[in-house]
Amino acid sequence: MKLKIIIWILLCAALIHLNLFAQEVTRDDYLKAFDKRVQCFVTTYDTSTRVSYNTIIARYYSNKNTALADKLFLQLLKNPKGAMFWMFPNISAYIIGKDKMSPKVKAAERNVWKTYAPARGDTENHWAMYYACLLLATEQWPNLPGSEWYNGRSSKENFDESKEYLFEWAKITTTIGQGEFDSPDYLAEYFIATSMIAEWAQDSEVKKLGTMLTDYILADFAAEHLDQQYVGGYSRIYERNLMRFPISSSSTIAYLYFGVGEPLKSGWILIPAITSYRLPEIIRKIATDRSQSYVHKEKKRVRNVIRYGDKQNPPVYKYTYMTKDYGIGSLHGGLLQPIQQLTWSLRYQYGKPFSMIFGLHPYWSVLEIGMFFPEEVKTSIAGITASKTTYNNPDKWTGGSPCERTFQHKNTLIALYDIKPGTTSEHIDGFFPANLQERIIDDSGWIVCKAGDTYVGWYPLAPGEWSEEFEIKKQAFNTKTSSKVNDGTMELRNYRLRSHKLQNGYVVEVRSKDEIGSFKKFRNELKSHVPYANLKPGAVSVSYVNLGGDKMEFTFPGKRVLNGKSIDLTDYKLFEGPFLNAEVGSQKLTLTYKDMKMLLDFKKLERKEYY
Amino acid sequence: MKRCFKGVGIALILLLLQTLTGFSKEPTVYVVTLSTSYAHTGMAIPLSALFYQPAAVDSNWNYLGRPNNRIYSLDVHLASKGKIMVMATHTGVHQSFDFGKTWKVTTDWRMTEVNNIKINQQNPDLIYASSPYGFYKTIDGGKHWTKHNDGLESIDAQFVSSIVIDAANLNRLLISTEDGVYISENAGESWERSNLSIRNIRIIVQHPTNPDVFAVGTDNNGIYFSTDGGKVWAKRDTGVMHAAFYTIIFDPNDPEIIYAGGFQTGVYKSVDGGKKWKHTFKGLDNLDIHAIAVTPGNSNLVYAGTMGNGVYVSEDAGKSWQYIGIKNGFVSEIKIIEE
Numbered sequence: 001m002k003l004k005i006i007i008w009i010l011l012c013a014a015l016i017h018l019n020l021f022a023q024e025v026t027r028d029d030y031l032k033a034f035d036k037r038v039q040c041f042v043t044t045y046d047t048s049t050r051v052s053y054n055t056i057i058a059r060y061y062s063n064k065n066t067a068l069a070d071k072l073f074l075q076l077l078k079n080p081k082g083a084m085f086w087m088f089p090n091i092s093a094y095i096i097g098k099d100k101m102s103p104k105v106k107a108a109e110r111n112v113w114k115t116y117a118p119a120r121g122d123t124e125n126h127w128a129m130y131y132a133c134l135l136l137a138t139e140q141w142p143n144l145p146g147s148e149w150y151n152g153r154s155s156k157e158n159f160d161e162s163k164e165y166l167f168e169w170a171k172i173t174t175t176i177g178q179g180e181f182d183s184p185d186y187l188a189e190y191f192i193a194t195s196m197i198a199e200w201a202q203d204s205e206v207k208k209l210g211t212m213l214t215d216y217i218l219a220d221f222a223a224e225h226l227d228q229q230y231v232g233g234y235s236r237i238y239e240r241n242l243m244r245f246p247i248s249s250s251s252t253i254a255y256l257y258f259g260v261g262e263p264l265k266s267g268w269i270l271i272p273a274i275t276s277y278r279l280p281e282i283i284r285k286i287a288t289d290r291s292q293s294y295v296h297k298e299k300k301r302v303r304n305v306i307r308y309g310d311k312q313n314p315p316v317y318k319y320t321y322m323t324k325d326y327g328i329g330s331l332h333g334g335l336l337q338p339i340q341q342l343t344w345s346l347r348y349q350y351g352k353p354f355s356m357i358f359g360l361h362p363y364w365s366v367l368e369i370g371m372f373f374p375e376e377v378k379t380s381i382a383g384i385t386a387s388k389t390t391y392n393n394p395d396k397w398t399g400g401s402p403c404e405r406t407f408q409h410k411n412t413l414i415a416l417y418d419i420k421p422g423t424t425s426e427h428i429d430g431f432f433p434a435n436l437q438e439r440i441i442d443d444s445g446w447i448v449c450k451a452g453d454t455y456v457g458w459y460p461l462a463p464g465e466w467s468e469e470f471e472i473k474k475q476a477f478n479t480k481t482s483s484k485v486n487d488g489t490m491e492l493r494n495y496r497l498r499s500h501k502l503q504n505g506y507v508v509e510v511r512s513k514d515e516i517g518s519f520k521k522f523r524n525e526l527k528s529h530v531p532y533a534n535l536k537p538g539a540v541s542v543s544y545v546n547l548g549g550d551k552m553e554f555t556f557p558g559k560r561v562l563n564g565k566s567i568d569l570t571d572y573k574l575f576e577g578p579f580l581n582a583e584v585g586s587q588k589l590t591l592t593y594k595d596m597k598m599l600l601d602f603k604k605l606e607r608k609e610y611y
Numbered sequence: 612m613k614r615c616f617k618g619v620g621i622a623l624i625l626l627l628l629q630t631l632t633g634f635s636k637e638p639t640v641y642v643v644t645l646s647t648s649y650a651h652t653g654m655a656i657p658l659s660a661l662f663y664q665p666a667a668v669d670s671n672w673n674y675l676g677r678p679n680n681r682i683y684s685l686d687v688h689l690a691s692k693g694k695i696m697v698m699a700t701h702t703g704v705h706q707s708f709d710f711g712k713t714w715k716v717t718t719d720w721r722m723t724e725v726n727n728i729k730i731n732q733q734n735p736d737l738i739y740a741s742s743p744y745g746f747y748k749t750i751d752g753g754k755h756w757t758k759h760n761d762g763l764e765s766i767d768a769q770f771v772s773s774i775v776i777d778a779a780n781l782n783r784l785l786i787s788t789e790d791g792v793y794i795s796e797n798a799g800e801s802w803e804r805s806n807l808s809i810r811n812i813r814i815i816v817q818h819p820t821n822p823d824v825f826a827v828g829t830d831n832n833g834i835y836f837s838t839d840g841g842k843v844w845a846k847r848d849t850g851v852m853h854a855a856f857y858t859i860i861f862d863p864n865d866p867e868i869i870y871a872g873g874f875q876t877g878v879y880k881s882v883d884g885g886k887k888w889k890h891t892f893k894g895l896d897n898l899d900i901h902a903i904a905v906t907p908g909n910s911n912l913v914y915a916g917t918m919g920n921g922v923y924v925s926e927d928a929g930k931s932w933q934y935i936g937i938k939n940g941f942v943s944e945i946k947i948i949e950e
Binding site (some may be wrong): 083309375 | 645677678679680681701702705713714715716719720723724726742743744765766767770789813830855857874899901918919
């Protein structure tokens with residue numbers, strides 16, 4: 001009996017090792033399971049009586065008490081609020097329910113598009129949603145004069161403008177890269193816009209574009225996905241979501257579409273979930289097969305720079321290394337997106353949701369705001385902090401900095417900082433979660449951490465000090481800067497490593513148990529790998545031979561040399577890796593997984609799958 | 612001198628036109644805002660808006676709509692008695708052809724964050740607009756808009772913040788940009804940088820009766836004047852304690868009197884053509900000033916728009932101020948039109 005159990009355990013272990021469990025899911029099984037997940041998801045809303053568009057949409061969709069849906073819809077139509085965040089659930093509710101709703105609701109809905117002017121917003125996701133929704137609305141009420149629309153433009157004028165913008169956005173995205181890229185929080189907004197037009201656009205070109213764009217943004221996520229987590233550098237993330245990744249809607253997308261992780265029900269995903277869009281099998285494979293480690297590189301673009309810059313859309317270079325246990329990724333550094341940028345992060349499987357380590361220079365300035373926002377720069381900080389409350393907080397955990405640059409080679413990352421006196425802030429910070437199994441300050445200078453099967457070494461180039469940060473009901477505070485006293489309700493969340501030296505940096509080494517063996521071995525090997533740094537103002541540099549024997553030389557801001565060969569970031573393609581490949585300017589994305597292939601050709605508006 | 616006569620001539624023609632058309636009633640104060648707490652029917656949320664009221668000390672404002680648009684600037688065609696109105700907003704150019712009753716967005720997605728707009732008063736089909744992406748014009752009343760950045764080479768030069776149509780030569784335009792002042796001699800087709808060495812210009816205005824005189828407000832360097840049509844510039848800052856100025860207004864009744872406001876400035880006033888300035892802020896709850904207007908025919912009645920606290924009025928030519936509404940309004944421009 002014992003022998004049988006041992007054999008059974010060994011067999012299971014072998015199967016897991018070969019990743020056969022993940023691959024044995026057939027397409028039919030996946031689709032059935034997907035439908036179940038969606039049904040469970042929809043039930044959350046179609047049984048609700050809460051006054052919300054999600055309740056209305058789900059009830060019309062499920063045909064459950066549509067009279068209640070009518071009532072709630074009328075209630076919301078009396079007092080429309082919001083911009084494109086109002087438009088997308090509103091027009092979705094109408095399209096889904098128009099054959100079930102009363103003439104009174106229909107009339108009220110028509111009237112609201114005549115009288116209520118939703119704002120267009122100022123970010124890329126705003127515009128994608130705004131024009132997707134406006135286009136769908138014009139198709140619902142074609143041939144109306146301008147007097148019947150909130151903006152005075154006729155149905156045709158609004159349709160033409162919307163279609164033109166959506167194609168233009170697709171063109172720039174597939175030519176020089178997405179501007180508001182790789183955001184765990186804002187992925188959903190794009191997904192909403194693209195899946196809505198894929199499902200409901202009557203114009204065949206727009207419909208096709210919608211499907212292809214949906215494939216495109218989900219493939220982009222899939223290549224940097226690790227068990228519901230978006231890995232690496234982000235254009236935008238909210239601090240609370242950074243700390244608790246399941247809050248980000250991308251985690252719900254991973255659960256619903258990739259079929260992994262814990263059940264999540266972000267309301268943002270309800271509309272895409274009830275469309276007929278089904279994730280192509282190749283994207284699911286890319287998202288879930290981590291049997292081989294790989295480097296994935298991307299080129300994106302900086303949000304529109306409107307002053308204090310040389311170019312409107314400089315490139316962003318992104319480098320990510322993925323394994324089955326962890327993923328580490330970085331943007332090349334500098335100010336690439338205002339306010340919510342995260343330049344680099346390591347994410348791993350252990351200790352969720354605090355399953356990450358990262359560092360930053362918590363920078364803020366009127367210069368940054370002026371670069372990206374049109375209002376008066378000197379008065380704008382107050383406006384920004386009204387909605388992004390941590391923006392000018394020197395303890396914040398998100399934000400890019402002109403004083404920060406990175407150099408990554410596989411699982412080794414170097415970050416350098418050259419901060420001028422008087423810059424906000426005059427320190428750099430490192431985030432280490434409290435749930436690490438080990439956090440050892442080694443005599444060699446390395447901080448050596450263990451998080452399950454992932455081992456992390458962090459070598460600070462200048463001394464720092466540790467502080468503890470706690471949470472009470474998920475509200476964070478720092479014990480050094482707060483007078484709060486532990487009354488037993490607060491929980492230690494993380495350690496902050498802060499260094500006040502203005503010329504600064506660190507080296508991060510990451511290895512898994514599979515890659516290096518024991519944690520002890522990892523720690524011992526680090527001892528003989530010490531970086532050599534020059535921390536003089538204007539000449540910050542480091543030379544380091546990593547655990548793999550590769551020599552990395554990095555001089556702030558942009559001289560990167562690997563094994564004697566200069567790295568030219570301008571060589572980056574839009575996508576380059578084992579799964580996704582796209583040349584700059586091509587408007588084509590090729591997806592590859594084993595013998596599967598998919599081509600998205602936006603120039604020809606062609607979508608081909610080769611299985 | 613010749614330019615001066617031209618300017619006075621145009622002003623007289625406009626006056627004659629107004630008299631002939633009977634278009635001469637109590638002036639109307641127009642206020643545009645980026646946002647407010649104004650509760651329009653059914654919309655108890657912050658709104659951008661166009662408000663108006665007769666020039667008086669009154670806190671009752673009439674609402675002319677355009678919520679959710681972040682309105683930066685307004686212009687009115689005087690000869691049509693206000694029938695034609697245009698607004699620069701973050702969603703583009705909004706135009707009304709019926710005294711503001713209905714509006715149409717006449718621009719598409721290519722024109723966004725439009726921050727200033729000027730109608731050629733002799734030809735209302737010719738309208739100029741600016742944005743952080745450059746300079747635009749329409750010659751057919753808004754049916755088609757074209758971008759004209761020839762000469763505005765850098766990102767900063769393309770960030771245009773205000774426009775002046777030279778009253779002495781309507782084909783001559785001056786614009787303020789993040790790179791300095793640029794001048795066009797061909798109705799905005801192409802541009803050349805003026806000699807002003809200072810950058811980050813936020814506002815440019817022209818003297819109402821002497822078209823050789825221009826003034827600019829800068830983001831970091833106070834106020835500069837030119838007395839030769841924009842060729843040579845000199846700082847005039849005696850008494851000025853602040854650096855960032857977003858609005859400068861010549862009193863139309865006595866252009867030697869000038870008001871200016873900006874970041875944390877309260878209201879500055881000069882009574883000698885900008886040579887010396889005096890700082891006044893009595894009664895102002897918010898010192899960030901983005902708009903000032905003086906009532907034609909009544910120099911004592913002055914309006915100031917704050918960034919976040921609505922509109923203030925002074926009945927004593929700027930000595931003291933009182934709040935007259937538009938709660939929490941980020942006022943971007945105030946215009947007083949004689950009707």
